[in-house]
Amino acid sequence: MARVVVIGAGIMGLATAYNLAKRGVRDVLVVDRTYLCGGASGRNGGGVRAQFSSETNIRLMRESIAICRDFATEMKINVWFRQGGYLFLARSAERARALEENVALQNRCGLPTRMVDAAEMRKIVPELATEGVRAASFNPGDGVVFPWPFVWGYARAAEDLGVTIRPFTEVVGFETSNGRITGVRLRPTRLSPLDASDEVLPAGDATTEACDEVVICAGAWSPKVAALLGVALPNKPHRHEICATEPLKPWLGPLVADLTDGLYFSQSMRGEIVGGVAVDPVPEGINQQSSRRFLTTYSRALVGAVPVLAGVRVLRQWAGCYDLTPDGGPIVGRVADPTNLTLACGFMGHGFMMAPVMGRLLAEHVDTGETSELFARWSLDRFARGDLVHENMIIG
Ligand SMILES: Cc1cc2nc3c(=O)[nH]c(=O)nc-3n(C[C@H](O)[C@H](O)[C@H](O)COP(=O)(O)OP(=O)(O)OC[C@H]3O[C@@H](n4cnc5c(N)ncnc54)[C@H](O)[C@@H]3O)c2cc1C
Incomplete structure (x- = not known):
């Protein structure tokens, strides 16, 4: 019983x-x-962030990040938690405005998120191609873990x-x-x-x-x-694909996310670039199979965002399901x-x-x-x- x-x-x-x-x-x-x-x-992808557009999610994620910070000590296991921030890119005036509104709300909730211009984006990620990016928001307290x-x-x-x-x-x-x-x-x-x-x-x-x-x-x-x-x-269920590259020297601070095409990538503590991109349409129902189409779409989007990654080798590709409401x-x-x-x-x-x-x-x-x-x-x-x-x- x-x-x-x-x-x-x-x-x-x-x-x-x-x-x-x-x-x-x-x-x-x-x-x-x-x-x-x-x-x-x-x-x-192990991303952990408090940058959301609703006060509920922002406040809950502030608590979750605090738990992540203490997790290794409390549970006696290394979860490779690294707070390099999240850099959200906006390519349209409408998205830039939405990011600004979200930043204002996040600040009211006590987060140090700020809007950054192209020059500051390149300070945070010197290899980032910023043409076409109108604005970005950055919260240094966001981060990644190894799931x-x-x-x-x-x-x-x-x-x-x-x-x-x-x-x-x-x-x-x-x-x-x-x-x-x-x-x-x-x-x-x-x-x-x-x-x-x-x-x-x-x-x-x-x-x-x-x-x-x-x-x-x-x-x-x-x-x-x-x-x-x-x-x-x-x-x-909605299949979502992801992949990891060979390990590189540590160079990428934040998880970079582009809400326009769903591209996101970060560098794990092991050095791999871990990321994904939206690929539609996806098969109906539960499906955890990988596709070649994802790999081409993701490679193009990633190299478009960070041209220096053009020669990097992909080590592993896999898929899981988002649970969409x-x-x-x-x-x-x-x-x-x-x-x-x-x-x-x-x-x-x-x-x-x-x-x-x-x-x-x-x-x-x-x-x-x-x-x-x-x-x-x-x-x-x-x-x-x-x-x-x-x-x-x-x-x-
Ligand atoms: C590619 C990808 C990238 C993602 N990136 C992020 C990210 O960066 N940050 C983030 O926070 N989230 C991310 N997510 C989402 C996150 O992984 C999920 O929201 C989260 O893991 C859900 O956890 P869960 O325990 O609810 O579900 P799951 O981890 O899916 O666990 C559900 C479990 O239920 C079991 N189960 C199902 N049916 C039965 C049954 N009949 N009997 C017994 N057991 C059953 C399954 O086997 C499964 O193990 C991502 C998801 C994907 C797919």
């Missing part, structure tokens, strides 16, 4: 489980249909506090009674070694784990999992039916950076049942009410 079953051992599920255990909640079980880092949490040890750090710390993590365990159904979930149907899985898409194969019979509470942290798979309970979610805000909190179900999904392309703070808030919400203004704003029923949230600083 589990007090809480968390579905999904990505960063969101593990951060929630860790914080539940830290609050003293016993018998927390985290299940995942594949392995730790099998979902978007092991496939992302894998971040996930492992939460997993190990959660287990040390008594959480059980079961990889290769898929939720295939639920048992319910009187509007509550009473059990989760779990089936062992395995991966086919020949299938690059990470589709799982059944590896045994399903069994039932009785439980008090369920939290769906299944990222882009969340609509599929929620549908097993008759809960319809509006979020959709119609308004760009996540779906978080308890639902009306079943009453013991909490959702934490729809985090677009910034769920990794949100997890440190959201894990804490979700654990409090699940443990106490208390709801806050944030959970009301990001609730599932906002879509039915037409009370949508808007965030315009979304990369890719």
